[in-house]
Amino acid sequence: MIVKARSFPYSLLGLQALQRRIPKNHPQFDNIKERVRTTAAGVNGEKVLDDVFTKYQFKFDHFIFHDLNLTSTGKFQIDTLFLSSRGAFILEMKNIAGRISFPDQWNQMIRVLDNGQTDAFECPSIQLERNCYLLEDWLQARDLSIPVSGAVVFTTSRQRIENTRPHLKILFPNEIPIFLRKRELTPQMLDTKTLSYIVDQLMKGHVDYNPYPMCEALRIHPTEIKSGVFCEKCGTLGMTRIYRGWGCNACRNVSKTAHRQAITDWFMLISETMTNRDCREFLHLPNNYTATRLLGELPLEPNGVKRGRYYRFPLEKMILE
Numbered sequence: 132m133i134v135k136a137r138s139f140p141y142s143l144l145g146l147q148a149l150q151r152r153i154p155k156n157h158p159q160f161d162n163i164k165e166r167v168r169t170t171a172a173g174v175n176g177e178k179v180l181d182d183v184f185t186k187y188q189f190k191f192d193h194f195i196f197h198d199l200n201l202t203s204t205g206k207f208q209i210d211t212l213f214l215s216s217r218g219a220f221i222l223e224m225k226n227i228a229g230r231i232s233f234p235d236q237w238n239q240m241i242r243v244l245d246n247g248q249t250d251a252f253e254c255p256s257i258q259l260e261r262n263c264y265l266l267e268d269w270l271q272a273r274d275l276s277i278p279v280s281g282a283v284v285f286t287t288s289r290q291r292i293e294n295t296r297p298h299l300k301i302l303f304p305n306e307i308p309i310f311l312r313k314r315e316l317t318p319q320m321l322d323t324k325t326l327s328y329i330v331d332q333l334m335k336g337h338v339d340y341n342p343y344p345m346c347e348a349l350r351i352h353p354t355e356i357k358s359g360v361f362c363e364k365c366g367t368l369g370m371t372r373i374y375r376g377w378g379c380n381a382c383r384n385v386s387k388t389a390h391r392q393a394i395t396d397w398f399m400l401i402s403e404t405m406t407n408r409d410c411r412e413f414l415h416l417p418n419n420y421t422a423t424r425l426l427g428e429l430p431l432e433p434n435g436v437k438r439g440r441y442y443r444f445p446l447e448k449m450i451l452e
C-alpha cells in the first residue's frame with residue numbers, strides 16, 4: 132500500500148514564480164529558466180515512478196513512501212522507499228536522456244546527446260550509497276537493524292546505457308514490479324509488528340521540505356523582484372485595483388482573485404512573514420483597509436496586534452486551486 136504520497140512540487144512552483152518576477156535581463160534569469168526546466172522534467176519523472184506503484188498491485192505486505200525527508204547523521208531525501216518483510220529498498224530516480232556511460236576512472240556519469248553535447252553528472256551510485264547509509268543510521272538510532280539496499284531508476288525512455296558499475300543496480304520503470312516480486316523470494320527478515328513500528332516511525336520522522344522563501348537561497352535581493360499583480364488571463368503584470376476586484380489594462384480582464392497568487396508569490400520568494408504594509412506595497416494597494424481584507428481571504432496565520440501584526444502562510448495551506 133502507498134503510505135505516503137509524493138509531496139507537492141513546492142520547488143517547481145517557487146521557481147516558476149521567480150521566473151515570472153525577475154527581470155529578463157537579470158544575471159540569474161537564464162539560470163532560473165534552466166532550473167524550472169530541469170525541475171519540471173524531474174516532476175514528470177516522479178510521475179512515471181508513481182505510476183508503477185499505482186498500476187501494479189503486489190500480493191504481499193508492503194509499504195510505499197514517496198518523497199521521504201528524514202534526518203539521521205545528516206538530512207536526506209528518498210525518492211521512493213519500498214518496505215516489506217525483506218527490508219528497505221530505496222529507489223532513486225534519474226531523469227536523464229541520451230547515451231549514458233560510467234567511466235572506470237572517475238565517480239561520474241557521462242551523458243552524450245544526439246547532437247554531440249556531453250555532460251558529466253555525479254555518479255548516482257554515490258547518492259544511492261549515501262542514502263542507504265543515512266537510512267541505516269536512522270534505523271539504528273531506533274534500535275532497528277534491517278537490510279537496506281536500493282537501485283537507480285532511469286525514468287525517461289530516451290536513453291541508452293553503455294556500461295554500468297559492478298555494485299550499482301539500475302532499473303527501468305517496467306522492471307520494478309518483477310524485481311520487487313523476486314526479492315520477496317529471499318528469506319524474511321522482519322515480522323509484522325516490527326514492520327508496522329518502522330512505518331509509524333518513518334511517518335513521524337518525515338518533514339515536508341520547505342524551499343521558501345527562495346530569494347535568500349538563490350542570493351537574489353527582494354528589491355530585484357517585480358511587485359504587482361499578474362493578470363491570470365494574459366499574464367501581464369500590473370493589474371489595477373478597481374471596485375472589489377482587479378482590472379487588466381492590457382486585455383480588459385476583470386478578476387476578483389488575482390491578488391491570491393501575488394500574496395502567495397511573496398511568501399514563496401521574499402519572506403516567511405507579511406505585514407499589512409508589505410501587502411499594500413507589493414500589491415500596489417490604495418489603503419490599509421483593502422490590504423487587511425485581502426490578507427484575510429487567504430488561510431494565513433496572523434500573529435501580533437495592531438501595527439505589529441504580521442502573517443505567516445503555512446506550507447501545507449499554500450496549494451491554491
Ligand SMILES: [Zn+2]
Nearest residue numbers: 362365379382
Ligand atoms: Zn490581461
